[in-house]
Amino acid sequence: xxxxxxxxxxxxxxxxxxxxxxxxxxxxxxxxxxxxxxxxxxxxxxxxxxxxxxxxxxxxxxxxxxxxxxxxxxxxxxxxxxxxxxxxxxxxxxxxxxxxxxxxxxxxxxxxxxxxxxxxxxxxxxxxxxxxxxxxxxxxxxxxxxxxxxxxxxxxxxxxxxxxxxxxxxxxxxxxxxxxxxxxxxxxxxxxxxxxxxxxxxxxxxxxxxxxxxxxxxxxxxxxxxxxxxxxxxxxxxxxxxxxxxxxxxxxxxxxxxxxxxxxxxxxxxxxxxxxxxxxxxxxxxxxxxxxxxxxxxxxxxxxxxxxxxxxxxxxxxxxxxxxxxxxxxxxxxxxxxxxxxxxxxxxxxxxxxxxxxxxxxxxxxx
Amino acid sequence: xxxxxxxxxxxxxxxxxxxxxxxxxxxxxxxxxxxxxxxxxxxxxxxxxxxxxxxxxxxxxxxxxxxxxxxxxxxxxxxxxxxxxxxxxxxxxxxxxxxxxxxxxxxxxxxxxxxxxxxxxxxxxxxxxxxxxxxxxxxxxxxxxxxxxxxxxxxxxxxxxxxxxxxxxxxxxxxxxxxxxxxxxxxxxxxxxxxxxxxxxxxxxxxxxxxxxxxxxxxxxxxxxxxxxxxxxxxxxxxxxxxxxxxxxxxxxxxxxxxxxxxxxxxxxxxxxxxxxxxxxxxxxxxxxxxxxxxxxxxxxxxxxxxxxxxxxxxxxxxxxxxxxxxxxxx
Numbered sequence: 052x053x054x055x056x057x058x059x060x061x062x063x064x065x066x067x068x069x070x071x072x073x074x075x076x077x078x079x080x081x082x083x084x085x086x087x088x089x090x091x092x093x094x095x096x097x098x099x100x101x102x103x104x105x106x107x108x109x110x111x112x113x114x115x116x117x118x119x120x121x122x123x124x125x126x127x128x129x130x131x132x133x134x135x136x137x138x139x140x141x142x143x144x145x146x147x148x149x150x151x152x153x154x155x156x157x158x159x160x161x162x163x164x165x166x167x168x169x170x171x172x173x174x175x176x177x178x179x180x181x182x183x184x185x186x187x188x189x190x191x192x193x194x195x196x197x198x199x200x201x202x203x204x205x206x207x208x209x210x211x212x213x214x215x216x217x218x219x220x221x222x223x224x225x226x227x228x229x230x231x232x233x234x235x236x237x238x239x240x241x242x243x244x245x246x247x248x249x250x251x252x253x254x255x256x257x258x259x260x261x262x263x264x265x266x267x268x269x270x271x272x273x274x275x276x277x278x279x280x281x282x283x284x285x286x287x288x289x290x291x292x293x294x295x296x297x298x299x300x301x302x303x304x305x306x307x308x309x310x311x312x313x314x315x316x317x318x319x320x321x322x323x324x325x326x327x328x329x330x331x332x333x334x335x336x337x338x339x340x341x342x343x344x345x346x347x348x349x350x351x352x353x354x355x356x357x358x359x360x361x362x363x364x365x366x367x368x369x370x371x372x373x374x375x376x377x378x379x380x381x382x383x384x385x386x387x388x389x390x391x392x393x394x395x396x397x398x399x400x401x402x403x404x405x406x407x408x409x410x411x412x413x414x415x416x417x418x
Numbered sequence: 419x420x421x422x423x424x425x426x427x428x429x430x431x432x433x434x435x436x437x438x439x440x441x442x443x444x445x446x447x448x449x450x451x452x453x454x455x456x457x458x459x460x461x462x463x464x465x466x467x468x469x470x471x472x473x474x475x476x477x478x479x480x481x482x483x484x485x486x487x488x489x490x491x492x493x494x495x496x497x498x499x500x501x502x503x504x505x506x507x508x509x510x511x512x513x514x515x516x517x518x519x520x521x522x523x524x525x526x527x528x529x530x531x532x533x534x535x536x537x538x539x540x541x542x543x544x545x546x547x548x549x550x551x552x553x554x555x556x557x558x559x560x561x562x563x564x565x566x567x568x569x570x571x572x573x574x575x576x577x578x579x580x581x582x583x584x585x586x587x588x589x590x591x592x593x594x595x596x597x598x599x600x601x602x603x604x605x606x607x608x609x610x611x612x613x614x615x616x617x618x619x620x621x622x623x624x625x626x627x628x629x630x631x632x633x634x635x636x637x638x639x640x641x642x643x644x645x646x647x648x649x650x651x652x653x654x655x656x657x658x659x660x661x662x663x664x665x666x667x668x669x670x671x672x673x674x675x676x677x678x679x680x681x682x683x684x685x686x687x688x689x690x691x692x693x694x695x696x697x698x699x700x701x702x703x704x705x706x707x708x709x710x711x712x713x714x715x716x717x718x719x720x721x722x723x724x725x726x727x728x729x730x731x732x733x734x735x736x737x738x739x740x741x742x743x744x745x746x747x748x749x
Contacts (some may be wrong), residue, residue, distance in 0.1 A: 103634055104633075104634075105630060105633075105634075124633070125630075125633040125634050126633055126634075126635075126636045126637055126638055130634075131634055131635060132631070132634045134627060134630075134631060136625075136627060138625070138627045138628050138630070138631035139631075140628060140631070140632070140646055141628075141650065142646075142649040142650060142652070151632070151635050151637075152635040152636055155635065155636045155637055155641070156636060199635070200634075200635070203635075203636075
């Protein structure tokens with residue numbers, strides 16, 4: 052993989068007093084499915100618009116295949132966007148929408164027909180070719196928007212929250228389809244979303260963006276399991292934070308003292324020293340909740356804390372428990388299954404045990 | 419209130435006043451005007467006996483030329499108004515909301531002064547010593563020069579259609595006041611707001627991200643404007659054309675005051691027949707003729723549009739059928 056395919060080199064963009072993009076540098080490989088993930092207003096869309104040519108950075112350069120494209124207008128970049136609202140041309144049929152870029156490029160008629168028909172085939176809308184956009188469903192519009200942007204084989208396809216306007220079922224279906232399309236065309240996809248699920252399931256790599264800066268750039272699993280910052284840990288999925296200080300080291304493990312709580316054992320993969328302030332993140336699904344404590348042979352090395360059930364929320368796939376343990380509130384998820392069923396169902400105000408393996412906690416240093 | 423009978427009643431009650439108003443002050447007078455045309459006139463300016471004499475009198479060799487001139491000048495006024503209104507409406511629609519109101523208000527502001535007063539003001543500006551006079555001579559010279567380059571048959575055609583005048587420009591005898599150019603200029607000035615407003619209200623609803631999408635796919639700004647923006651505000655354009663063309667055809671104040679004897683339109687003729695000659699039936703016949711002259715092209719355009727749609731649908735069906743056959747699905 053050529054890693055210098057698309058390069059943002061110290062790019063900064065301000066809107067008045069607001070710094071939307073703050074000195075961002077990143078590289079995207081050719082053919083990669085790359086996601087910019089962050090909350091709304093974090094600057095991810097501004098990054099995308101600068102690549103599309105709709106905004107000009109205040110400083111820094113953008114290179115595409117070694118060529119500086121920072122100052123080129125949108126029509127002189129081979130970069131196409133799938134807009135959040137699709138932006139299909141309402142006065143043109145589906146066929147004409149898809150043919151738009153090819154007609155602009157003055158391709159021969161036969162080639163236009165062949166390529167548009169091939170695109171329609173790919174998105175399985177050949178029988179809708181002569182309809183107008185307002186006659187299509189949301190998912191169909193979405194597919195037309197993708198076909199329109201892919202038809203003249205751009206160097207990069209930009210997708211700006213492309214699934215945000217679709218309902219859950221359709222979104223899941225389109226995710227699979229997007230993945231298939233990416234495999235089929237082999238074009239670099241730059242995907243902007245605030246939905247971690249979308250980014251996780253599609254991306255080769257994800258850049259988590261917050262306040263105009265990249266907090267972490269890694270593969271999906273790394274971002275979830277080993278968040279670089281407290282922001283990443285809290286933005287990607289749900290987590291429990293234990294803020295404290297390392298008080299002792301025990302081989303590969305350490306003990307963390309949190310105010311108003313017993314010491315917690317955690318895996319010290321970063322080889323932090325005693326006295327270091329850390330935020331320990333433990334995902335709710337890694338915490339078990341039981342009426343009885345775990346077997347003593349396990350109990351020696353794992354974290355076990357007696358707690359009181361404060362709240363229970365049934366979520367279908369899981370049930371979420373809110374537990375009071377000493378001075379802290381802990382949330383835990385429990386899947387439903389016969390095997391996991393307690394003798395007696397856990398209910399409000401029950402005295403229970405929460406426990407997790409020290410390897411399931413992940414520490415983020417606090418400066 | 420969900421009873422359909424109730425809503426039907428409510429509909430009637432709500433539309434009745436405007437319906438009645440239109441019937442009384444539009445439909446009935448229109449029928450009266452039409453009936454007058456089948457009467458003669460008497461010497462005192464009254465309406466005479468039933469007769470076809472008025473229609474017979476209408477075979478005046480002047481009239482075809484005047485009708486043609488009226489349509490031609492109205493067309494010119496419409497084209498200029500649309501050409502100026504399009505970028506203007508586009509610009510207003512792209513402004514911040516606060517500015518839109520201010521600018522749109524500024525465009526409507528002249529309506530607070532009397533129309534006749536404004537036309538009089540133009541009379542001063544078009545004075546032979548004014549700078550507009552120099553512009554006019556320059557414009558005529560350019561036109562004459564361009565005309566000289568045209569092949570003979572085109573020159574003949576333009577002369578025949580009244581779109582050009584033969585010979586060199588004589589600055590002494592060519593005054594912008596009392597010319598066709600003055601009529602077109604001031605008419606465009608007067609009707610421009612009527613062209614801007616419908617286009618603007620369509621442009622305001624236009625989704626400008628479509629222009630960005632077009633740019634993104636490789637279109638230059640002007641191409642995106644022409645292929646995406648203009649078709650997108652078609653409805654506004656159609657009403658703007660009608661809002662300018664129809665009053666232009668019927669206008670008589672502007673040609674009367676600024677066109678002199680060089681630009682007599684059908685509106686002036688109607689005025690002359692009705693007020694100076696006191697021949698109401700004749701004026702009515704001219705008015706009917708003018709209405710027909712406006713309604714026929716509009717009717718034709720609508721018929722053509724409908725035919726295009728039907729054809730488009732047929733082509734669409736044919737394409738779908740072809741696709742189904744090629745997909746092996748000719749069930």
